[in-house]
Amino acid sequence: xxxxxxxxxxxxxxxxxxxxxxxxxxxxxxxxxxxxxxxxxxxxxxxxxxxxxxxxxxxxxxxxxxxxxxxxxxxxxxxxxxxxxxxxxxxxxxxxxxxxxxxxxxxxxxxxxxxxxxxxxxxxxxxxxxxxxxxxxxxxxxxxxxxxxxxxxxxxxxxxxxxxxxxxxxx
Numbered sequence: 718x719x720x721x722x723x724x725x726x727x728x729x730x731x732x733x734x735x736x737x738x739x740x741x742x743x744x745x746x747x748x749x750x751x752x753x754x755x756x757x758x759x760x761x762x763x764x765x766x767x768x769x770x771x772x773x774x775x776x777x778x779x780x781x782x783x784x785x786x787x788x789x790x791x792x793x794x795x796x797x798x799x800x801x802x803x804x805x806x807x808x809x810x811x812x813x814x815x816x817x818x819x820x821x822x823x824x825x826x827x828x829x830x831x832x833x834x835x836x837x838x839x840x841x842x843x844x845x846x847x848x849x850x851x852x853x854x855x856x857x858x859x860x861x862x863x864x865x866x867x868x869x870x871x872x873x874x875x876x877x878x879x880x881x882x883x884x885x886x887x888x
Contacts, residue, residue, distance in 0.1 A: 718801060718802055718803075718817060718818065718819045719738050719800070719801050719818075720738055720742075720752070720800050720802055721742075721745070721774075721799075721800040722800065723736075725796060726796075727770070727773075729788065729789045731778075731788050732776065732777055732792065733775070733786070733792045734773050734774070735774040735775070735776055735800070740842070742774060746764055746774060747764065747767065749763070749764065750763070751763045751764075752802065753800075753802070754798050755799035759795060759798050760798070762778045762798075762800070763778065764776055764777075765779050778795070814864070814870075816872075818840040820872055821848065821870070821877070822837055822838060823837060823875070824872075824875055824876055825877075826848070826850050826879050827876055827878055827879070828878070829878055829880055833853060834850060834879055835850035835851050835853060836850065836851050837850055841859070845861055845862070845863070846862040847859045847860065847861055848860045848862050848879075858885075858886070860885070866880060866881060
């Protein structure tokens with residue numbers, strides 16, 4: 718499961734910025750933790766240090782051979798690397814109405830009457846969670862992932878029901 722993406726270097730000492738894609742960054746990016754990478758050849762990476770600066774997560778990382786990413790050039794070589802944790806390492810969610818992104822991706826989206834709307838291809842975390850649906854006729858649709866608009870999520874059946882306000886599907 719993707720928990721972040723390495724962005725641009727920060728400063729000249731090898732720190733990297735991280736676009737956080739998890740709701741628990743303090744747990745996922747704790748010093749001493751190891752993250753898998755995509756592409757896999759860049760990792761695994763170990764977190765040496767983590768700190769927040771003006772709302773941006775900064776990491777100091779150790780390469781697979783144990784050396785620290787110590788300069789701007791080495792940090793830039795990691796740009797756009799996706800940071801992942803194995804799905805098996807994720808704790809069970811206590812709230813039955815909470816889901817991990819990977820559980821939602823691939824679900825068929827239907828209207829309350831069973832009409833197909835599309836397939837969930839991703840989840841965006843932009844203030845509120847947005848489901849990204851690929852429409853059968855092409856294009857994408859963003860649906861706020863709130864109970865009023867997504868009243869049913871049935872993982873076992875591989876589907877969810879969306880009840881959009883009038884006009885949303887016409888956008």
